[in-house]
Amino acid sequence: MSPRNEPDAVSFCREVLPAVSRTFALNIPVLPGPLDTAVMVAYLLCRIADTLEDEAHGPASAALLTELARLSTLPEGWQADAKRFTQEALRVLRAQTPAAELRLLEGTPRVLEALAVHEAPVRGHVAACVATMTEGMGRMGDKGxxxxxxxxxxxxxxxxxxxxxxxxxxxxxxxxxxxxxxxxxxxxxxxxxxxxxxxxxxxxxxxxxxxxxxxxxxxxxxxxxxxxxxxxxxxxxxxxxxxxxxxxxxxxxxxxxxxxxxxxxxxxxxxxxxxxxxxxxxxxxxxxxxxxxxxxxxxxxxxxxxxxxxxxxxxxxxxxxxxxxxxxxxxxxxxxxxxxxxxxxx
Incomplete structure (x- = not known):
């Protein structure tokens, strides 16, 4: 998948990546394709989870983390659910949330769309990671x-x-x-x-x-x-x-x-x-x-x-x-x- 003919959702991911991570914006491009886009999409989903953990506290944060894990499996009707998830998340984030994190969270439906273009093994590995990560964040976040x-x-x-x-x-x-x-x-x-x-x-x-x-x-x-x-x-x-x-x-x-x-x-x-x-x-x-x-x-x-x-x-x-x-x-x-x-x- 070359940048010239890749889906718009993948292009969005490439565009937003440098704003949310200088390190991964440097090292993801050295990966061979299609491994580079698989890792990029996976990283951005993990970064969305990180934003929810940092910027949305309390029961709303735990519920949103659980929903992000579900959406990462791309269940039937995920497109509409992803829009509702984004709207709810934007309502509960702190006013001080960095603009780049807000833009990424607003683009959650597009990141999920970019995940959907990858092969089944990639989707499975990414969904498993997001599930474990969000479950742990929900369990340990309030302890910290x-x-x-x-x-x-x-x-x-x-x-x-x-x-x-x-x-x-x-x-x-x-x-x-x-x-x-x-x-x-x-x-x-x-x-x-x-x-x-x-x-x-x-x-x-x-x-x-x-x-x-x-x-x-x-x-x-x-x-x-x-x-x-x-x-x-x-x-x-x-x-x-x-x-x-x-x-x-x-x-x-x-x-x-x-x-x-x-x-x-x-x-x-x-x-x-x-x-x-x-x-x-x-x-x-x-x-x-x-x-x-x-x-x-x-x-x-x-x-x-x-x-x-x-x-x-x-x-x-x-x-x-x-x-x-x-x-x-x-x-x-x-x-x-x-x-x-x-x-x-x-």
């Missing part, structure tokens, strides 16, 4: 909400379970889509499948550690209360200026957990066949960008300040360029990964 009642995720186990629902499931789905597309990947399924969840979890945990303040200001905390309590902290006190040293110790302990997940994620990428350059690059780019982000936030008190901590454009260009050159050179990639992760806590 911070309020006067002292909510928040209780333990590291709960934090990792949350990461699984919102990202580990994506790692599983990507593996199934890669296997569907490539016989060479299918031959390595036994090595890939046990590490697929870690690939998604690692990226999500790095985002959680990067976005601590932003999440708290939105009324959520995905850090485990038990780890915070080790340093005399709660989600409600985490941003207090007089608690900075304790907060960074707790943050550093979780950086070590993210480092562990990244190591497993790297093993996942190394298990992909070298001849599948596009699939490897698709995974290498967000993985190494996550490594550079984790290096940036580790021990950096600015992560708890108002100005977001981000890696530079120069760093992004270096990651993309170097991994593109080294995509099939396993030994050099391993040395590069070891060198870049060396400063991170074990």
């Amino acid at each position: 909400r911070v309020s006067g009642g002292g909510l928040g995720l209780e333990s590291l186990e709960e934090t990792m379970r949350y990461c699984y629902y919102v990202a580990g499931t994506v790692g599983e789905m990507l593996t199934r889509l890669f296997t569907w597309y490539s016989p060479a990947v299918a031959e390595r399924a036994e090595k890939l499948e046990p590490r697929a969840v870690a690939f998604g979890n690692a990226l999500q945990l790095v985002n959680i550690l990067k976005d601590v303040r932003e999440d708290l200001e939105r009324g959520s905390c995905w850090l485990p209360r038990t780890v915070l309590a080790e340093y005399g902290l709660t989600p409600e006190s985490l941003l207090q200026p007089d608690k900075r040293d304790e907060a960074m110790k707790a943050h550093g302990k979780l950086v070590a957990v993210a480092h562990r997940e990244l190591r497993q994620a790297f093993e996942y990428v190394m298990a992909l066949p070298r001849e599948e350059h596009g699939i490897r690059l698709f995974c290498l780019w967000p993985l190494f960008l996550a490594v550079m982000t984790l290096r940036k936030v580790y021990g950096n008190k600015a992560v708890l300040e108002k100005q977001p901590v981000k890696i530079s454009r120069r760093t992004v260009k270096w990651v993309l360029g170097s991994t593109k050159l080294l995509v099939a050179r396993d030994s050099v990639l391993k040395m590069m990964f070891a060198a870049l992760t060396a400063p991170l806590p074990a």
Whole structure:
């Protein structure tokens, strides 16, 4: 399916993608077709679920997540149901919802239409991922909400379970889509499948550690209360200026957990066949960008300040360029990964 003759719904997806994800706007185009459009549509449906989780709280959010999962199976009459879903969702979103997220949610019927043009295995893998993701979001979303009642995720186990629902499931789905597309990947399924969840979890945990303040200001905390309590902290006190040293110790302990997940994620990428350059690059780019982000936030008190901590454009260009050159050179990639992760806590 080339961009010149693809359906309008797929073209809409290509147009909206850069506005909702800079990373996936970079790496999805390196995938071979039709794997690229399958992953793009899958990502956008997951992003719609993420918007509902972030911007629509309470019973309405849970009901909308359940309906999104149902619509992703493309049941009879889904077109009319998708329009009603969009209207209801727009009514309950926060006024501060970013414009790009609103546009994507308004386009839910078109994203579903783009899903419908793909083969049955693709549709099945995507629907299964959305079902697991939305069920988990509905179950755990309210646990992460911070309020006067002292909510928040209780333990590291709960934090990792949350990461699984919102990202580990994506790692599983990507593996199934890669296997569907490539016989060479299918031959390595036994090595890939046990590490697929870690690939998604690692990226999500790095985002959680990067976005601590932003999440708290939105009324959520995905850090485990038990780890915070080790340093005399709660989600409600985490941003207090007089608690900075304790907060960074707790943050550093979780950086070590993210480092562990990244190591497993790297093993996942190394298990992909070298001849599948596009699939490897698709995974290498967000993985190494996550490594550079984790290096940036580790021990950096600015992560708890108002100005977001981000890696530079120069760093992004270096990651993309170097991994593109080294995509099939396993030994050099391993040395590069070891060198870049060396400063991170074990």
